[in-house]
Structures are given as structure tokens and as C-alpha cells.
Amino acid sequence: MSEERVGFFTDTSVCIGCKACEVACKEWNAIPEDGLSLTAMSYDNTQALGASTWRHVAFIEQPRPEGRTELPLAQGESTAQETPVGGDGELRWLMSSDVCKHCTHAACLDVCPTGSLFRTEFGTVVVQEDICNGCGYCVPACPYGVIEQRPHDGRAFKCTMCYDRLGAGREPACAKACPTESIQFGPLDELRERAALRVDQLHEAGVTDARLYGHDPDDGVGGDGAFFLLLDRPEVYGLPPDPVVTTRDLPAMWQHAGTAALSLLGGLAACFALTGRGRR
Amino acid sequence: MAQLDGDCKGYFLMGENPAVGSANTRLQRLGMANLDWLVVRDFSLIESATWWKDGPEIETGELRTEDIGTEVFFFPAAAHTEKSGSFTNTNRWVQWHHQAVEPEGDARSDLWFMYHLGRRIKEELAGSTDPMDRPVLDLVWDYPVDGELDEPAADAVLAEISGHGPGGDPLSAYTELKDDGSTRCGCWIYCGVYADGVNQAARKKPEWEQDWVAAEWAWAWPANRRILYNRASAAPDGTPWSERKKYVWWDPGQGRWTGRDVPDFVPDRAPDFEPDEDATGPDALRGDDPFIMQADGKGWLYTPAGLEDGPLPTHYEPQDSPFPNALHPSTPRNPVRHLMPREGNRYHPSGDEKGAEVFPYVVTTHRLTEHFTAGGMSRWSEYLSELQPEFFCEVSPALARERGLENGGWATIVTARNAVEARVLVTDRIRPLRVEGRAVHQIGLPFHWGPNGVARGDAANELMAIALDPNAHIQEDKALTADIRAGRRPRGPDLPKLVAEYRSRAGITPDTGTEVRK
Ligand code: SF4
Numbered sequence: 001m002s003e004e005r006v007g008f009f010t011d012t013s014v015c016i017g018c019k020a021c022e023v024a025c026k027e028w029n030a031i032p033e034d035g036l037s038l039t040a041m042s043y044d045n046t047q048a049l050g051a052s053t054w055r056h057v058a059f060i061e062q063p064r065p066e067g068r069t070e071l072p073l074a075q076g077e078s079t080a081q082e083t084p085v086g087g088d089g090e091l092r093w094l095m096s097s098d099v100c101k102h103c104t105h106a107a108c109l110d111v112c113p114t115g116s117l118f119r120t121e122f123g124t125v126v127v128q129e130d131i132c133n134g135c136g137y138c139v140p141a142c143p144y145g146v147i148e149q150r151p152h153d154g155r156a157f158k159c160t161m162c163y164d165r166l167g168a169g170r171e172p173a174c175a176k177a178c179p180t181e182s183i184q185f186g187p188l189d190e191l192r193e194r195a196a197l198r199v200d201q202l203h204e205a206g207v208t209d210a211r212l213y214g215h216d217p218d219d220g221v222g223g224d225g226a227f228f229l230l231l232d233r234p235e236v237y238g239l240p241p242d243p244v245v246t247t248r249d250l251p252a253m254w255q256h257a258g259t260a261a262l263s264l265l266g267g268l269a270a271c272f273a274l275t276g277r278g279r280r
Numbered sequence: 281m282a283q284l285d286g287d288c289k290g291y292f293l294m295g296e297n298p299a300v301g302s303a304n305t306r307l308q309r310l311g312m313a314n315l316d317w318l319v320v321r322d323f324s325l326i327e328s329a330t331w332w333k334d335g336p337e338i339e340t341g342e343l344r345t346e347d348i349g350t351e352v353f354f355f356p357a358a359a360h361t362e363k364s365g366s367f368t369n370t371n372r373w374v375q376w377h378h379q380a381v382e383p384e385g386d387a388r389s390d391l392w393f394m395y396h397l398g399r400r401i402k403e404e405l406a407g408s409t410d411p412m413d414r415p416v417l418d419l420v421w422d423y424p425v426d427g428e429l430d431e432p433a434a435d436a437v438l439a440e441i442s443g444h445g446p447g448g449d450p451l452s453a454y455t456e457l458k459d460d461g462s463t464r465c466g467c468w469i470y471c472g473v474y475a476d477g478v479n480q481a482a483r484k485k486p487e488w489e490q491d492w493v494a495a496e497w498a499w500a501w502p503a504n505r506r507i508l509y510n511r512a513s514a515a516p517d518g519t520p521w522s523e524r525k526k527y528v529w530w531d532p533g534q535g536r537w538t539g540r541d542v543p544d545f546v547p548d549r550a551p552d553f554e555p556d557e558d559a560t561g562p563d564a565l566r567g568d569d570p571f572i573m574q575a576d577g578k579g580w581l582y583t584p585a586g587l588e589d590g591p592l593p594t595h596y597e598p599q600d601s602p603f604p605n606a607l608h609p610s611t612p613r614n615p616v617r618h619l620m621p622r623e624g625n626r627y628h629p630s631g632d633e634k635g636a637e638v639f640p641y642v643v644t645t646h647r648l649t650e651h652f653t654a655g656g657m658s659r660w661s662e663y664l665s666e667l668q669p670e671f672f673c674e675v676s677p678a679l680a681r682e683r684g685l686e687n688g689g690w691a692t693i694v695t696a697r698n699a700v701e702a703r704v705l706v707t708d709r710i711r712p713l714r715v716e717g718r719a720v721h722q723i724g725l726p727f728h729w730g731p732n733g734v735a736r737g738d739a740a741n742e743l744m745a746i747a748l749d750p751n752a753h754i755q756e757d758k759a760l761t762a763d764i765r766a767g768r769r770p771r772g773p774d775l776p777k778l779v780a781e782y783r784s785r786a787g788i789t790p791d792t793g794t795e796v797r798k
Contacts, residue, residue: 018649019667026663033662036669036735038703040688043648045667063708091708 102225627793671737
């Protein structure tokens with residue numbers, strides 16, 4: 001890595017669900033439209049990340065019969081309070097802009113046979129469309145279900161963290177477009193510090209459910225290059241609670257396979273030796 | 281209405297789509313079908329440009345293309361990035377934007393269209409001795425044009441609106457205007473937007489280089505004043521009401537009003553000034569009369585003239601309402617509302633009137649972030665359309681149960697005007713209202729769709745009656761009553777039949793809902 005590792009910190013507590021990130025991403029990266037039907041799942045007609053969706057804003061409608069937490073919107077002024085409400089349909093609307101996690105230990109990259117997927121000088125994980133041969137190995141390898149093959153094309157696509165923009169010293173299109181700074185871009189270390197402060201601030205304000213996701217370098221993928229501040233458990237947002245790099249056991253597996261192959265070879269050699277001797 | 285009556289013969293539509301965005305879209309289209317000519321300037325073939333060949337009334341058989349006499353012209357329009365010009369926001373700021381790229385193909389700016397149309401009309405009339413043509417022939421129409429497309433200079437138009445003095449010098453404020461013909465100005469409120477020969481609207485000084493009022497960001501009409509009647513930010517004695525929020529105040533040393541903004545007051549009128557008994561006009565205002573546009577300088581709760589009603593609001597029920605008026609039982613609706621009762625624009629029985637139960641639910645229309653008004657700028661964009669691809673209605677789980685509606689299925693919503701179909705979105709966000717002791721269900725309808733474009737659907741405004749507020753004549757489309765039923769709407773002639781059935785079931789007559797008082 002010749003440059004500092006950069007990443008995304010997506011603070012879902014300030015996301016307003018405008019989807020500017022989705023549109024900016026598609027505009028900049030010239031991604032095709034992928035579906036014009038209503039899902040009837042709240043205001044989410046995107047549904048999931050995929051080959052032609054590199055940012056996905058989830059809309060989660062949550063009944064909160066036990067009272068709801070109001071976010072302190074003005075910085076420093078704590079206005080959070082428990083408002084008692086009956087179970088008469090009072091709810092909160094969680095919005096969260098999901099994206100490729102740019103894992104520290106990225107399984108997609110591990111399994112890619114062509115080198116199309118590579119780690120950039122910025123520490124991000126990028127798939128090169130002119131090299132990808134469409135084998136699809138990366139698809140099941142991703143623990144988050146991010147990367148996907150584009151139908152009728154076969155090649156795999158996903159967020160590049162706007163590799164072309166980073167090279168030109170610019171921030172990714174989604175972060176640039178986000179009007180609330182829900183999507184923050186920058187050196188990963190700085191983002192982690194900022195995120196920790198934000199969680200403390202929310203906790204102090206009474207938003208006890210606020211938590212970080214993917215920030216920990218000791219988690220199953222060695223920490224995400226794109227991590228999140230969530231207001232509920234990761235499962236609520238459709239995120240795996242304990243992601244593990246699917247190639248974690250690969251080295252051990254290779255070792256086993258290697259030993260097996262060696263003993264097989266040894267056996268064969270012995271066979272040949274024996275038969276040879278017998279013929280002579 | 282004048283179109284339907286045959287009084288209005290021609291219609292220019294520039295960036296407007298009444299076949300989707302105006303109340304009672306069916307009547308809007310029937311009105312356009314009664315014109316001699318219609319000019320539509322837009323980015324794509326919006327519904328207001330194509331109703332004559334594939335509109336809803338062609339489908340129902342109410343109109344036949346070959347019978348329509350309207351000559352329809354469509355001109356592709358340039359987008360804001362393809363032309364220079366200004367935006368004026370509701371804060372009265374005139375903000376200039378510069379052209380970034382040339383328009384593609386035949387697309388031209390509205391300014392280009394109006395200028396060259398005027399030029400051609402003048403050429404056409406040249407030499408005419410008909411006194412009727414005199415005003416057009418005498419009109420000065422000499423804007424500089426440039427570029428390959430002969431685009432008129434928007435800047436020159438702004439300078440003309442701002443105004444010039446006797447020697448041709450730019451005026452800097454409307455106070456310099458004279459009634460002796462020596463000055464000229466396009467509109468007094470904009471006088472000074474081109475002060476010193478500089479486009480003041482194009483100022484973009486960043487916030488960190490000026491105070492929070494940001495007087496050097498663009499220009500506000502009138503006189504670059506950011507808050508109107510700002511004399512009221514100071515107490516009658518001219519000192520700020522609040523030190524922290526002080527805005528405009530009297531400087532006794534200089535004998536003038538001063539502050540963060542341009543004072544909206546006679547600059548040197550002291551707070552304790554008392555006018556002569558026989559003073560008139562602005563001279564008759566006291567030093568503590570901040571509302572200088574009012575004859576007596578005071579703020580008014582009710583006006584004897586100028587407005588039909590108010591401005592202090594009271595509570596009236598909407599034109600179509602499931603409830604009587606709890607506050608004014610004898611006057612359920614605004615007695616001076618502007619109604620247009622006619623065939624196709626029938627109103628519902630309301631409150632405790634017979635037949636009101638035929639339309640038991642409340643409809644409210646709203647917008648979505650992903651689409652812009654009648655959709656001309658968004659329903660043709662794939663990236664926006666895929667985010668909100670179809671017309672839908674939002675209902676509560678309770679209403680869904682009551683009417684057998686399924687999430688993701690279809691529903692038909694019916695009023696006395698028309699019926700539309702929409703996909704169903706069942707959500708806890710839409711809650712029944714408890715009013716006057718009973719629950720009433722709400723139906724939320726985003727109004728952006730129409731039958732053309734990438735994202736298509738029925739237009740919610742098919743359901744609206746034309747009923748206007750008495751002062752600003754704003755269409756009432758945020759609250760009305762309707763029925764909802766599971767399934768798609770009928771096609772062809774069966775659609776108007778269904779709507780007629782509802783009207784007769786509710787006992788609707790030409791007088792329904794038109795009373796002033798009960
Ligand atoms: S642009 Fe920002 S605020 Fe808007 S949906 Fe995306 S993350 Fe949320």
C-alpha cells in the first residue's frame with residue numbers, strides 16, 4: 001500500500017434516506033438501471049447490493065411500542081427523551097446506506113483466479129472489468145453478499161470506492177453527494193476515531209442502541225474498510241452479525257490437501273518402484 | 281375553464297405538465313382538446329404533449345384523435361445547465377446560474393424561444409398600418425445574441441429589468457425611479473439587481489468571508505433586503521429587542537437606521553417621529569410603524585381590502601370532508617372559496633350529509649424525494665425511476681384488512697371526478713385518525729406519475745376537484761375524500777361508467793358541496 005488506507009464511515013443516525021448516494025454512484029460509474037418494479041417494501045425499491053447496485057439505502061420500519069428514542073439533531077444539545085406512546089402504530093424509520101465493506105481480509109480477492117480483483121494502493125478492493133472472466137468464484141466467497149455477476153454479461157461488479165476519483169485526489173461520488181455527511185470518506189484511522197466519538201456522543205444523549213459495525217480490526221474479516229454506525233442490531237439491517245472471511249481456513253485446507261497429495265504421490269512412486277522391480 | 285368554454289384559444293406550456301400536475305387532470309386535458317393551438321416546451325414528450333393520441337380519454341373513448349381540433353406543437357427545451365439565467369427562491373433571492381454546456385440537438389432555452397418568436401412576429405408585421413399592430417411594432421426588441429445558436433444574452437434582459445436612468449446609467453434602487461418618463465425599469469421590485477452595471481445576482485461570496493446575513497450572496501428583492509419589515513426587529517424606541525438577535529436598529533449618533541440588513545424603513549425617520557395631521561402616503565407613517573407597505577404602518581389580522589379572506593386563519597373543513605366543522609358548525613367550508621361546479625368537476629357530499637359515506641376515506645397527496653412535481657424531469661431518468669418506479673397508495677394495515685387490500689397488490693381509488701389504480705403499500709406509518717369520536721382511514725398518494733416516461737402510472741390528480749383558495753387560488757389537493765377497493769380499475773368506457781355509478785350512489789347533483797353556509 002503506497003498510500004494511506006482510506007475508507008467509508010457511514011453514520012446511519014443522520015441518514016435521511018434521500019438516495020442521493022445511490023444516484024451519484026450510478027451516474028459516476030455509469031451503472032445500468034436494474035429493475036423498474038415496486039417492491040412494496042417501504043420506500044426501498046433497490047432491495048440489495050448487486051452487480052448494478054453499489055450503494056443500497058435500506059428503509060426499515062420498526063414498531064417501537066416500548067417508547068421511542070429521539071435523536072438529538074442539534075449538536076451538543078441533548079434533547080433525547082423517552083416519549084411514552086401506546087402501541088398504536090408509532091414507529092421509527094431506520095435508513096442506512098449499505099456498500100461493499102472493502103474487508104481487510106477479503107475473500108473475493110483470495111479466490112479470484114485471474115487477478116481481476118486486487119488490493120489498491122489505497123487499501124481498497126477493486127474488480128477490473130477488463131480482466132474478469134466471469135468465473136463467479138468471488139460471489140459465494142463474499143461473507144456479505146456484496147459482489148455479483150451481471151446477468152447477460154457474466155462479469156462480476158461491485159463498489160470500487162470510486163478508484164478513478166481517488167486517483168485524482170477526489171472523494172467517492174456517494175460521499176460527495178450525501179447532504180447530511182452520513183457517508184464520510186477519509187483515512188481509515190481518522191474515521192475510526194471520529195466514529196468512536198460519535199458513539200460516545202449518542203450514548204451520552206441517551207441513544208444507547210448506537211453501536212459501530214465493522215470497525216474492529218480483530219473481527220472475522222480483520223475489520224472493514226467501510227464501517228457503520230447502526231442504531232440497532234446488525235441483523236435488523238440485513239448485515240451478518242459475525243462475518244468471517246470465507247477463506248479463513250484455506251491455508252490449513254491447502255496444508256491438508258498438500259499432505260494428502262504428497263502421500264498419494266509417495267504411494268504411487270512406491271507402486272511404480274515395486275512393479276518396475278517386479279518386471280525386471 | 282375558459283378553455284372548456286371556448287374563450288381561451290391558445291396555450292403555452294413551458295416546463296409545466298397540467299395533464300399530470302394540476303387538479304382534475306381529465307378536465308385539464310378536455311380543456312386542451314378545445315384549443316386552437318397548444319405549444320409545449322419540455323425535455324421529453326410529457327403527457328400534456330401527447331394526450332391527443334394516447335391520453336386516458338382516448339382509451340375511454342371520450343375523445344377521438346381525428347375529432348380534436350387543437351394544433352399541438354412540441355419544442356425540446358434546454359435544461360438549466362444549458363443556459364444562463366436566474367432562480368428566484370421563496371426567500372426572494374435571485375440566484376444566477378451560468379451556462380455549462382450547449383444544449384443538444386434542437387433544444388433551446390425559453391429565452392431563445394421567446395426572443396426569436398417576438399423577432400419573427402415583428403418581421404411578419406413590418407410595414408403594417410393596422411393600429412392593432414402598432415404596440416408590437418413599437419416594442420424595443422433588440423437584445424444582443426451570441427454563439428452559433430443566436431442565444432440572447434440573459435444578462436442584458438436582467439439589466440433591462442433592473443432599469444436605467446436618464447443617461448442610460450444603471451439604477452441602483454427603486455427609490456431612484458421617477459414618474460416623469462426619465463427612468464425605465466422592468467419591474468420595480470427588481471430595480472438594483474444590476475446596480476453599478478454588475479450582475480448582483482451572480483455574487484457568490486462564501487459564508488466565511490461575510491457575516492451570517494450573507495448580503496453578498498446573490499441578491500434579494502427588493503433592494504437586497506433579506507428580511508422584510510425588519511424595523512420590527514427593534515423595539516418602538518429603536519433599540520434591538522434582543523441583544524443576541526439584534527438585526528436592525530436606530531443609530532442616534534448618525535440619525536439613521538442601521539444594522540446587519542438593509543433597513544426596511546425610511547432611512548432617517550427617528551423612532552419617536554410623529555407625522556403632521558395632514559401628511560399622506562409614506563410621510564404619514566410614525567417612527568414606530570414598521571409595516572411600511574400598509575397604509576397605517578401596522579400589521580393586520582384581517583384586511584378590509586386587497587385580500588378576500590384573512591390573513592388570520594380560522595378552521596374550515598376541506599371541500600370534500602368526512603366531518604362537519606367542529607368550530608363553525610354553520611359554515612363547514614370557507615364561504616369565499618373559489619368553486620367551479622360543472623360537468624366533470626362535481627364535489628362530494630361532506631360531513632353528515634347524505635351520500636358522504638360513499639367516499640368514506642381521506643386522501644392526501646404528497647411528493648417523494650425521487651421525483652420532481654409532475655415528473656417531467658425525473659420520470660424519464662432511469663436512475664430516479666428505478667428508485668420509485670410505480671404509482672402506489674399507502675394505507676394502514678387496518679384499512680387493508682377492511683378493504684381486502686394486499687401489500688404489493690393493486691387498488692382502485694374512486695372520487696366523483698375519476699378513478700385511478702395504484703400498487704398497494706401497507707405500512708404502519710399511515711395511521712387512522714381519530715376525529716370527533718370516530719376513526720377515519722387515510723390514503724397517501726404521491727402525485728408524480730402519468731402514463732408516459734420510464735416510470736409510469738395513473739396520476740393522483742385525476743381524483744381532485746378544482747376548488748381554489750380565495751386569496752392565492754391554490755388548488756386544494758392535499759385533503760379530499762374517496763373510496764378504495766381492491767383490484768385494478770376498469771378499462772375503456774367502463775371507467776367513466778364506474779365513476780358515474782359512484783356519483784349516482786352518492787346522490788351528487790350540480791349543487792352538491794357548493795353551499796356558502798348550511
Ligand atoms: S446520500 Fe446520505 S443521507 Fe442520502 S440516503 Fe445516502 S447516506 Fe442517506
